[in-house]
Amino acid sequence: MKLTKIALTLLLSTGLTACGGGNEKSNSTHTIPGVTFVESLQANPDEINIPYKKYKLDNGLTVIVHEDHSDPLVHVDVTYHVGSAREELGKSGFAHFFEHMMFQGSENVADEEHFKIISEAGGTLNGTTNSDRTNYFETVPVNQLEKMLWLEADRMGFLLDAVTQEKFEVQRETVKNERGQRIDNRPYGRMSERVSQALYPDGHPYSWPVIGFMDDLNRVNVNDLKAFFLKWYGPNNATLTIGGDISAEDVLPLVTKYFAPIPVGPEVPTVQKMPVKLTQDRYISMEDKVHLPLLSMNFPTTYARSEDEAPLDVLAEIIGGGNNSLLYKNLVKTQLAVQASMNHPCSELACSVSIYALPNPTSGKTLADMEKVVRNSFEEFEKRGVKQDDLDKIKAKIESRSIFGLQSVAGKVSQLAASETFTGNPNYIKTDIARYNAVTKEDVMRVFNQYIKGKSAVIMSVVPEGQAKLIAAADNFTPKTHDFGGPSTTSADDLVARRAVDTFDRSVQPKAGVNPAVEVPTLWKSNTKNGITLLGTQSTETPTTAIFIKVPGGLYHESAEKVGLSSFTATLLGESTENYTTEEMSNAIEKLGSNINIYSDKTHTNIYVSTLTKNLDATLDLVKEKLFKPAFNKDDFERNKQQSIQNIQHSMKDAGYLASNGYNKLLYGNNIAGLPSGGNVQSVSAITLDDVKGFYKTNFKPQGTEIIIVSDLDKSKVESKVTVTFADWEGQAPKFAVDFTEPKVETNVIYLVDKPAAPQSEIRIGRRDMVEDITGEFFKANLMNFALGGTFNSRINLNLREDKGYTYGARSRFWGDKTSGGFTASAAVRADATAASLTEFTNELMSYSEQGITDEELMFMRKAINQKDALKYETPNAKLGFLAQILEYDLSPSFVDERNKIVSTISKEEINKLAKKHLNTKEMVYLVVGDAQTLRPELEKLGMKVVDYKL
The missing domain is CATH 3.30.830.10 (Metalloenzyme, LuxS/M16 peptidase-like)
Structure with missing residues (x-):
C-alpha cells in the first residue's frame, strides 16, 4: 500500500483539538465584491478535520483559508489542475518545464528574484509536478504573507511577457540535466517510462514520463510553451490555499487585490477516467548499467478514489507491503531475492499494481524464477485469504501517519489543496476515512479476482549490459514510434494573450510587517x-x-x-x-x-x-x-x-x-x-x-x-x-580513538574516476578544514559561504545552472562535527560541460576569495538567515533536532540569540578575511566521476594534472 498517498488525506478519531465538525454553507453575497463565500468547516472536538473557509472569486479562483495560530508562520500553496496528463502526444514534459519557468521571473519580478525574495524573507519554497497537478508553495514568517500573494499572483497573471527565448533555452538545458541526474545516470532510472509505454495505449496521458521525452522538448519552441500556459494556468483551473497564523477576514482583501484582476482562462474540460486492460502479458526488457537484474510486474487496475482503490491498497500490503508480506516471506526471507515488494500507486485517471524483485545472485535464481515465485504467491494468497489482523494493522498505519501529517501547517494546507483539486471538497477526509474503514475481507478478495488473478501484466526485465540472456522472457511488445517532423513552427501570432487591468501599481513590491516574535521551546x-x-x-x-x-x-x-x-x-x-x-x-x-x-x-x-x-x-x-x-x-x-x-x-x-x-x-x-x-x-x-x-x-x-x-x-x-x-541498563562504552591526521595528497590536481559512458559527471572540489562550532569561525564561515554556494541564488548555482545550463544544481558548504570538518563544492553536470564546469567553479571560488562579498549579498544573507527563526521549531522533528544540538554541544537556548547577533553584526571585512583564508583552490583536491576516455583530453586542456583514481 502506498501510505504516503493515503496519509495525504486520511485521519481517524484521536481527539485532536484542532478539528472540525459540520459544514456551514451560504448562498449569501460576500461582503467583498467579486468574492463568493462557499462553505466553512468549524472546529468541533467530536470530529477530526482541518477547519477551513472556502471562497470563489468571480474569475474562478478557489480560495481556501485555514487558521493555525500555533506558530507565527503562513504556508501558501497554489495548485494548478494540470500535469503531464494534460499534455499532447509529441509535446510531453510541458507541465514540468513550466514548473521551472515559473521561478524565472515575471513581469514585475526580475530574473532569479523569486527565490531571492523568499529566501531573504526567511522562507522556504519549491514546486512539484506529477501526472495530474502542479503546485507551488512557500512557508514564511507570517509578516511576509502579502509579499507571497504578490509573487504568486504575478506569475499567474503576468508571466508570459517575461518568458524569453533565452530563458527557455537555459531551462531546457536545466531539465535535460535533471533528467540526466535523476533518470539517465541512475541505475534502473529509465525503467518507469518504459513500463508506462507498455502499460498504457499509445497516446494515453500516462504513456509518457512527467519529465517528458527530450526529443519533444528539443522540437518545440517558446511559443508552444506559452500556448500551454494560456490553456491551463488560468485562475479557474487553480486553487489557492493559505494556512497559518492568519484570519480569513485579514487574508481575503489581499487575495482579492492581487488575484481578482487576473482574467479567467479558457474553460477547462473534464478529463474522463482512463483505466486500462491488457489482453495478454507484455514482456519487455532493457540493458542498463546495473549490478543486479530486476523484475518488474505491473497489473492495470482502477483509478484514484474509485471504490476499488482502498481494497487494492490492502491487497498490495498483504502480498508485498512489508516484513509480514507473502513476497517478503517467499523471496527475501528465503534469500532468493535481495528486495521484493508490491504496492498500488494510484493517479487520477488510472492506477496499477506494481511489483518488483531483485534476485540474490547467491541463490542462482533467474528473473523467470522470480516471476514464478510471485505468481505462486498469488495462489498462496488465494488460499490464505484476508485476516482481520491485516485490516486492523493497515487502519492503524493510516491513523498514525495521517495525524503525523498534521504536525506542520504545510501538511494541513497540502491536504486541503489536494482534496479540493481532485474532488472539489476540501473535507474529503471524511469520505476517505469511511472508504478505508469500510474495506472488508470480501472486498479484498473481490479486487484480487478482478484485477490480479489470471490477468495480464507488463513484465519488464532490467539486466546488466551485455547480459540479455537473463531476461524473464523474450520481448513481445514494441511501443509505437512517431515522426512529429522538424522544429515547431508555432509563432507568437498563434497566441491569444490575456491581460489583467489593475487599479494599483503592481510593480511595487509589498513591504513586510514587523518580524513575528518567535519563542524558543521551553x-x-x-x-x-x-x-x-x-x-x-x-x-x-x-x-x-x-x-x-x-x-x-x-x-x-x-x-x-x-x-x-x-x-x-x-x-x-x-x-x-x-x-x-x-x-x-x-x-x-x-x-x-x-x-x-x-x-x-x-x-x-x-x-x-x-x-x-x-x-x-x-x-x-x-x-x-x-x-x-x-x-x-x-x-x-x-x-x-x-x-x-x-x-x-x-x-x-x-x-x-x-x-x-x-x-x-x-x-x-x-x-x-x-x-x-x-x-x-x-x-x-x-x-x-x-x-x-x-x-x-x-x-x-x-x-x-x-x-x-x-x-x-x-x-x-x-x-x-x-x-x-531504561532503568536496568548498566555500563560505559570505551571512547573511540581515531587518528585524524591528514593524508599526504597532492592538491590542485584532478582525480578522475572512470564511469564509462556516463551522461553526467559528478564533481567534488574541496579540502579538510575546521571542526564544527556553534558561534565561532565555523559558523561564520558558513555565513560567508551563503552568497557563494549556500542558497539557490548563490553565485555558483546561478552561474552553472541558470546562466550556463550545465547542471540541475550546484552548491558549496562547510561541513563538520566535533571531530573534523571541511569545505566542499559539488555538482552533477552534463558530461560535455565537465571541463567548463571545473573552470567556472574555480573562477567563482577564486573571485570570491580575492574580491569578497558585495554589500547587497551581505544584506541578503542577514535577512535570509535571521528571519528563519519562525520555521525552526514548528514540528516535533524540528524540535528534536534543535534539542539534540543543545545536548551535543552543551548549549544554553540563548545560543540562538548569540547567533542572531553575529549574523546582524558580522562585518564585510570579517567575511572577506574568512573567504581569503578558506577558499584557496590551490589547497583543494578536484574529483571527477565520469567517462574517463572522453573526459581526460578535455580535462588536460585545463592545465592541471589529471590522475586516474581507483576506488
Missing part, C-alpha cells in the same frame, strides 16, 4: 542514575510523542578491516528478538501505527521512535525488547549480510556514491573516517556474527547516552515512562 532536563541525559519539551498540537535516542558507538568505534560493523549491528537490532520473530515485531509495531528506526552514524547508534501518545507505553515496551533482547540469530545475520553486499555492489554503479566515497578517501586516506559507513564488499564479507555480538556488548551502554523527547505529555508523565524503560 525545555526540561534531567539525568538518570545510570548516566543517561534526558532533554525534552512539550508540544500539544498533536497527540504524538517523538523520541530520539543517541547511544555512543558508531563508525569511529570500528576497525578499517571491518568497517560497516556498527551499521550492520544497528540493522540486526531491527530484526528478531528473544521473544519476537522479525515478522512478529513488525506486526506489533504496525498495529500500533508506530515507527522504530535504528541506524548508526560516525559516533552513535541512533534510535528514532514516533508514536501516537495513546500507544506510547506499548511502543516503549517494543523499544526495550529491541534494544535489550536482540536475538542476533544466524539466519537474520546471513540474510542481511548478503543484502548489504549486494546493496554495496549496486551502489558502485551510482556516480554520486562513487564521488562521495572517492572524495572522502582523498580527504582522510585509509583512516576509518575515509571509509564508507556501510562498509565495502571486503569488510562486510569479513564481519562475523560474533563481531556483531561483540560490538553490541562492548558499545551499547547507557553512560553518555542522550534521549531527546518531544511529546504532548508534560515532563513528569513522559519522563517517568522513558526512565523506567
Whole structure:
C-alpha cells in the first residue's frame, strides 16, 4: 500500500483539538465584491478535520483559508489542475518545464528574484509536478504573507511577457540535466517510462514520463510553451490555499487585490477516467548499467478514489507491503531475492499494481524464477485469504501517519489543496476515512479476482549490459514510434494573450510587517542514575510523542578491516528478538501505527521512535525488547549480510556514491573516517556474527547516552515512562580513538574516476578544514559561504545552472562535527560541460576569495538567515533536532540569540578575511566521476594534472 498517498488525506478519531465538525454553507453575497463565500468547516472536538473557509472569486479562483495560530508562520500553496496528463502526444514534459519557468521571473519580478525574495524573507519554497497537478508553495514568517500573494499572483497573471527565448533555452538545458541526474545516470532510472509505454495505449496521458521525452522538448519552441500556459494556468483551473497564523477576514482583501484582476482562462474540460486492460502479458526488457537484474510486474487496475482503490491498497500490503508480506516471506526471507515488494500507486485517471524483485545472485535464481515465485504467491494468497489482523494493522498505519501529517501547517494546507483539486471538497477526509474503514475481507478478495488473478501484466526485465540472456522472457511488445517532423513552427501570432487591468501599481513590491516574535521551546532536563541525559519539551498540537535516542558507538568505534560493523549491528537490532520473530515485531509495531528506526552514524547508534501518545507505553515496551533482547540469530545475520553486499555492489554503479566515497578517501586516506559507513564488499564479507555480538556488548551502554523527547505529555508523565524503560541498563562504552591526521595528497590536481559512458559527471572540489562550532569561525564561515554556494541564488548555482545550463544544481558548504570538518563544492553536470564546469567553479571560488562579498549579498544573507527563526521549531522533528544540538554541544537556548547577533553584526571585512583564508583552490583536491576516455583530453586542456583514481 502506498501510505504516503493515503496519509495525504486520511485521519481517524484521536481527539485532536484542532478539528472540525459540520459544514456551514451560504448562498449569501460576500461582503467583498467579486468574492463568493462557499462553505466553512468549524472546529468541533467530536470530529477530526482541518477547519477551513472556502471562497470563489468571480474569475474562478478557489480560495481556501485555514487558521493555525500555533506558530507565527503562513504556508501558501497554489495548485494548478494540470500535469503531464494534460499534455499532447509529441509535446510531453510541458507541465514540468513550466514548473521551472515559473521561478524565472515575471513581469514585475526580475530574473532569479523569486527565490531571492523568499529566501531573504526567511522562507522556504519549491514546486512539484506529477501526472495530474502542479503546485507551488512557500512557508514564511507570517509578516511576509502579502509579499507571497504578490509573487504568486504575478506569475499567474503576468508571466508570459517575461518568458524569453533565452530563458527557455537555459531551462531546457536545466531539465535535460535533471533528467540526466535523476533518470539517465541512475541505475534502473529509465525503467518507469518504459513500463508506462507498455502499460498504457499509445497516446494515453500516462504513456509518457512527467519529465517528458527530450526529443519533444528539443522540437518545440517558446511559443508552444506559452500556448500551454494560456490553456491551463488560468485562475479557474487553480486553487489557492493559505494556512497559518492568519484570519480569513485579514487574508481575503489581499487575495482579492492581487488575484481578482487576473482574467479567467479558457474553460477547462473534464478529463474522463482512463483505466486500462491488457489482453495478454507484455514482456519487455532493457540493458542498463546495473549490478543486479530486476523484475518488474505491473497489473492495470482502477483509478484514484474509485471504490476499488482502498481494497487494492490492502491487497498490495498483504502480498508485498512489508516484513509480514507473502513476497517478503517467499523471496527475501528465503534469500532468493535481495528486495521484493508490491504496492498500488494510484493517479487520477488510472492506477496499477506494481511489483518488483531483485534476485540474490547467491541463490542462482533467474528473473523467470522470480516471476514464478510471485505468481505462486498469488495462489498462496488465494488460499490464505484476508485476516482481520491485516485490516486492523493497515487502519492503524493510516491513523498514525495521517495525524503525523498534521504536525506542520504545510501538511494541513497540502491536504486541503489536494482534496479540493481532485474532488472539489476540501473535507474529503471524511469520505476517505469511511472508504478505508469500510474495506472488508470480501472486498479484498473481490479486487484480487478482478484485477490480479489470471490477468495480464507488463513484465519488464532490467539486466546488466551485455547480459540479455537473463531476461524473464523474450520481448513481445514494441511501443509505437512517431515522426512529429522538424522544429515547431508555432509563432507568437498563434497566441491569444490575456491581460489583467489593475487599479494599483503592481510593480511595487509589498513591504513586510514587523518580524513575528518567535519563542524558543521551553525545555526540561534531567539525568538518570545510570548516566543517561534526558532533554525534552512539550508540544500539544498533536497527540504524538517523538523520541530520539543517541547511544555512543558508531563508525569511529570500528576497525578499517571491518568497517560497516556498527551499521550492520544497528540493522540486526531491527530484526528478531528473544521473544519476537522479525515478522512478529513488525506486526506489533504496525498495529500500533508506530515507527522504530535504528541506524548508526560516525559516533552513535541512533534510535528514532514516533508514536501516537495513546500507544506510547506499548511502543516503549517494543523499544526495550529491541534494544535489550536482540536475538542476533544466524539466519537474520546471513540474510542481511548478503543484502548489504549486494546493496554495496549496486551502489558502485551510482556516480554520486562513487564521488562521495572517492572524495572522502582523498580527504582522510585509509583512516576509518575515509571509509564508507556501510562498509565495502571486503569488510562486510569479513564481519562475523560474533563481531556483531561483540560490538553490541562492548558499545551499547547507557553512560553518555542522550534521549531527546518531544511529546504532548508534560515532563513528569513522559519522563517517568522513558526512565523506567531504561532503568536496568548498566555500563560505559570505551571512547573511540581515531587518528585524524591528514593524508599526504597532492592538491590542485584532478582525480578522475572512470564511469564509462556516463551522461553526467559528478564533481567534488574541496579540502579538510575546521571542526564544527556553534558561534565561532565555523559558523561564520558558513555565513560567508551563503552568497557563494549556500542558497539557490548563490553565485555558483546561478552561474552553472541558470546562466550556463550545465547542471540541475550546484552548491558549496562547510561541513563538520566535533571531530573534523571541511569545505566542499559539488555538482552533477552534463558530461560535455565537465571541463567548463571545473573552470567556472574555480573562477567563482577564486573571485570570491580575492574580491569578497558585495554589500547587497551581505544584506541578503542577514535577512535570509535571521528571519528563519519562525520555521525552526514548528514540528516535533524540528524540535528534536534543535534539542539534540543543545545536548551535543552543551548549549544554553540563548545560543540562538548569540547567533542572531553575529549574523546582524558580522562585518564585510570579517567575511572577506574568512573567504581569503578558506577558499584557496590551490589547497583543494578536484574529483571527477565520469567517462574517463572522453573526459581526460578535455580535462588536460585545463592545465592541471589529471590522475586516474581507483576506488
